[in-house]
Amino acid sequence: MTAQEAIAWSEAVAAVPEGRRWRRLRVLLRDRAAVAGAVLLLLFVLASIFAPLLTPYGPNTTDFTNTLSGPGVHHWLGTDDLGRDELTRILYGGRVSIGMAVVAATLSAAIGLTLGLISGYFGGVFDLVLMRVVDGLQALPGLLLAFAVAGLLGAGLLNIEIAVIAVWWTGYARVVRSMVLSLRERAFVEAARGTGATNRMIIIRHILPNVVGPATVLATLELAHVLLALAALSFLGLGVAPPTAEWGTMLSQAKDFFDRAPQLLIYPGLAITLVALASNLMGDGLRDALDPRLQRDVTVRCVAAR
């Protein structure tokens, strides 16, 4: 999303009276694809939280008499090279995989939001330096930079989180900064300053509420990207250390048995795909519900139909 789009959104959302906001929520709820995405995501989250209730096995319970077996009655999705139940590992793996993606997306948004607010509101040297850093980080494709950062820091859960956050905050910072640049010139900020409000009060009470909405939408849209980036890092062997069940690491391990047991690669791959698809569907619906250009889309359709 470009800065202009973000500004358009924030203004459209801010301009909508309370009643119409509910209508937008209803638009979102009517979008069957978005609702399906939300339900699917919720199912995955609940299944991984309640994993101990759903499966009789532990994620690291090995059974060397029954390795690399296909789907069956006792092991619905079969077992891996150490005889661990694949379904159990996928359920438990969701905790780490989805959890890591949510943490990375939230922290990137929080860091980008804070730095963007300060940079946009105060300007000056801080703004100049921050924007050069953002330029530098955005010179490279995000995933490529995340590979490099994780490669320099070494493998591990914390390091790939740092790598992804280090790359992803820049987008939020840039968008929020340009929104603040236009917000701080608006009449209500001027009025607040006139009543003697301090800079801190103006930022927290008057500017932040106008920026939080679009930043949340951005974070939802980015959840799928972050999940896929973390999976790619894990796949290259940079992720969580082996005994822990995590989808990307499971995939990375499964590639060694690909010719004998391709299903070990297919299941975690499908899990990642489904969760990414669920967040994409949700994000797409959210964008449609909030996008002021949707109305224009309808007029375009009328013209094009003639």
Place this chain on the structure above:
Amino acid sequence: MRGYVLRRLLLIIPTLLLLVLGTQFLATLAPGDPAENYARLHSTSGVATPAQIAHARVLLGLNRPFFVRYVAWIAGAVHGDLGVSFTRNTHVAAEIGSRLGATLELALTALGLTIIVATPLGAFAAMRHGSWFDHTLRAGSLLLASIPGFFLAYVLIEVFGTQLNLLPVAGREEASSIVLPAVALSAGGIATASRLLRASMLEVLGEDYIRTARGKGLSSVRVVARHALPNAALPVITVLGTLLGYLLAGSVVIETVFAWPGVGQLLAEAVAERDYPTIQGLVVIAGAFFLIINLLVDLSYRFLDPRVRLAKQ
């Protein structure tokens, strides 16, 4: 115009210096001692003595202070010397040079494939806005954007390599070796580009000059091909740089899966072995490449769209 290009070119330099500083800082921050790793890798017993580690430290230049190494690296880079790999005894610049061709071949093939497939899909979806085709494209592109590249790669290997035995699944020996990696790499780009083209095409189809073209009695194919598509393609061209970046980043994973001997595979190996000089060299070269690509994209946009040029004058 010349001033603009010059200013943009000059801005590339501080950005690259920042990238060098950042990568070197992270390498210093990282746990583990590269000198010990190097000594261990090069000793026959697999264990490094303190003397060997000290020797390796001097050999790799790690005994010098941070800032001296920074300046020395930049001085070397200006003369085309990006240092020596920690793990493979080769010059980083030579290693990158010998692999660049393979990656560009793969990325440009994937880019071509993306444009050839996405253009008709996006155009047709816009022409039949709201039809079943439009909905299928939306669902399909969302699905393609959600599949991890390496997962799609393995699915392609399983179907076209193992089951049907149609195409080679590893290496770069045969002409047909490029098919599967290029398809796996372009999938995400096709999803994005076709949606973008559809959106921009919808806007263009509502313009007055399209109505004029229709009014003249032109066939709908001619209206789309000659009047709508060239204008709708403009916003898509601005993201071509981003798209190429996306393809090159994706090539790290795809080259690893298909054993394609390019720089993507080199980065994946360097990352696994924590070969800092190779990572640093790749990051800086990729940075320079993308900064120039983005400049070219911006310039081409000004060149292609007379409205942008007029607004500037």
